[in-house]
Amino acid sequence: MPTTIRDVAREAGVSVATVSRVFNDSGPVRQETRTRILEVAKRLRFTPNTAARSLSTRRTHTVGVLLPDLYGEFFSEVIRGIDQTAQQHGCHALVSSSHNELAEVAAALRAMRGRVDGLIVMAPEVDAATLTANVPDRVPLVLLNTPLCDDGYASIDVDNRGGAEQMTRHLLRHGHRRIAHITGGARNHDGRERLLGYRAALSAAGIPEDPAIVVAGDFTESAGHDGAVALLALAERPTAIFAGNDSMAIGALSALQAAGVRVPEEMAVVGFDDIPIAQYVTPPLTTVRVAISSLGARAAVRLFQAIQAPANAERHHETVPTELVIRRSCGAQRFSPNLKEAVR
Amino acid sequence: MPTTIRDVAREAGVSVATVSRVFNDSGPVRQETRTRILEVAKRLRFTPNTAARSLSTRRTHTVGVLLPDLYGEFFSEVIRGIDQTAQQHGCHALVSSSHNELAEVAAALRAMRGRVDGLIVMAPEVDAATLTANVPDRVPLVLLNTPLCDDGYASIDVDNRGGAEQMTRHLLRHGHRRIAHITGGARNHDGRERLLGYRAALSAAGIPEDPAIVVAGDFTESAGHDGAVALLALAERPTAIFAGNDSMAIGALSALQAAGVRVPEEMAVVGFDDIPIAQYVTPPLTTVRVAISSLGARAAVRLFQAIQAPANAERHHETVPTELVIRRSCGAQRFSPNLKEAVR
C-alpha cells in the first residue's frame, strides 16, 4: 500500500485536484498551499503512480527500442545515444533485443503495444507489411538501418553505400586491383548496401568483380577470421581485404597474424564503423567512421518530434554521412598523413 | 481511440468480464464464446491497455536496469543476458544508463518508481543509504557488482579478487617478479577488488608492492594506453602488465606496439573479462574469463524469484566464479598448452 495522491491530499487538508496541480504545474496553487503539499508528499514519500497517470493521460513517457541483437560495441553505442536523448525528454527506453527472425520482430512489436509512446526499430530485415500489421497506426515510428527508405516511414540510416564506395576507391587509389570483400550477409540491409558500394567503386574503375574474393560473413569476429582464412587459401590471393565491419576486420587481422601474413605490407585490411577499439588494434584499423551514438540520438530526436507533433512529423528518409578514417592497416597512411588519427 | 475491452465485449455480445477472462485465462469460458471473442478481438485489432492492466494488478511486467555506462562490450553482454531472461518471463527491460554520479543514480532510481516490478542495479559506487532512500521498500532489488555484499541485499558479483589473484599467481609462476597493474579507478568496486587480488598474490609470494608500477586507470582503452606509456617511461620497467580489464589491456597493447616493445617477449600483457574480441587481438589476450551474459541472466533469474515470492527471496550475496584463459599475450602458453583456446 504505497502512498497515493489521496493520502497526501487528506494529510495536507486539500483535495486531490490541488495535489495533482502541484505535481504537474497545471493550474494555479497558492504558494503556501504548494509548499505544504510538497512537504507532506516528501514526508509520506509519495510518488505518483505511473500506471494511473498514463491511463489518464495516455502517455507512457517511454520509448520502445527494438534491436536485432546486442552483440558488440555497435549496439551499446546506439542505445547510449537513444537513452541519453530520451532522458533529456524525461523518458525511458524500453529495450528488446535479439530479434533476427521476422516473427520475433512481430511478437516484440506487439508486446510493446500500449507500453510506449513511440518506437525505434532497428531491424535490418524488417518489411513494411510486418510493421503495419503489428504497430498501431498511432504510435510514431522511426526506422534505423532498415531497408525501407521511402515507404512513408521516418527512417535513418548510415551512408553505407557511399562509405563503402569511398573506402574501395581509397584502396584502388593506392594501387590495389584485387580487393576482397567479406560481406555482412545477404539478408542484412547494411551488409547489402556496403557490398553495393564496393561494387560501384570497382565497376567505376573498370574492374570486373571476381566472385571468388567476395565471401559471405555475418558481422562477427569469427566470420571475419574464417573469411580471411578462406581468402588466404586462394591460388590467386587478393592484396586487400575490405571487411563489412570492424569486428570482421579484427577477426581477419587475427587470421592473417596467425598465418604470418604481414599487414599492411602483404595484405591491406580495412573495416567499417570505427568502433572505439578500432584504433587500438594492431595495426590500427583503417575504417569508415559512423557516428554511432549520434545515430541513436538522431533517431530519438526525430521520434520525439513525431511524438510531440504527430501531424506534421516528417516521414522522410535521412542518411547519416560517413567519413574515411585512415590508419595503418591499409598501408596508405603516408599518402594522407592524417596524424591526428594516430593512436591518441 | 484504440479498441478497448468494452468494444470487444459489445461486439461479441458478452460482458467485459468474459473478455477479460479469455485474455487472462482466468476463470472458465465456454469454448464457443472464447473463439467468438478471440475472433472479434482480432478483427478489431484489440490489445489490452497495459497501463490500465497494471493499475489494476499492480504488476508492470517490466524490470528496471540501471547501468553505470554503456561503453564497450561488457555492458551490452550484460543487457543481453538480462533481456533474454526477462523475455522468458514475459517481461521487458527498462534500461537507464550513464549513471556514474551518485546523484544521478538516485534520480534514475526515483524515475523508475512505479514503472517496474523489480530492479537490477549495477552501480559500482552505490551505497546502502542511496538505495534505501530512493527505492520503495517493496520492489525487489538485485545488485550487480556493487560494493554492498552483506547488507541484506540480494547481490551478485564476479570473483574479482580471486580472478586477479589467480592471474597474478600465473605471472609469478612464469618468472615475473615485477608485475605492473593498471587499476580500474579507486572508487570502482570491481577495480578495487581486482587490485586487492593482485596485492594478495604478490604478498603471498613475498614480493613488496611497488607503488610506481601501480597506475590509475578507468577501464577505457585510452587509460590502458596511457598507463602503458607511463610504465615504459620508468627507469626500472616491469616485465608484465596486468590491466584491470581487457579494454585497458588492448590499449596497453597498442602503446607497446607503437613503442616497438614486443609482446610477450619483452613485456607480458594480460587483462580481465574475456570480452569477445580478446581472442582476436594480436597477440591473443590472456585474461580472466567472466561469463558476462550469464552474469546478467543470473541477476534476472534471482530478481524474478524475488518478484514471484518476495517473502522467502534470499537476500544473500553470490559470487560468480572466474576462469583463467591463457592465450599468447602472457608468453606462457607453452606451459599450459590449452590448445582449444587458440583462435577458433
Next chain:
DNA sequence: TTGTAAGCGTTATCAG
C-alpha cells in the same frame, strides 16, 4: 458459464 459493479490512482473539466 456469465454478468454486475467496485475498485486501481491519476488527470481534467466544471463549478464554486
Next chain:
DNA sequence: CTGATAACGCTTACAA
C-alpha cells in the same frame, strides 16, 4: 485559487 467528480481501461470478487 480550490474542490467535486467523471473519466481512463482493466481486473476481480460476488452474484446470478
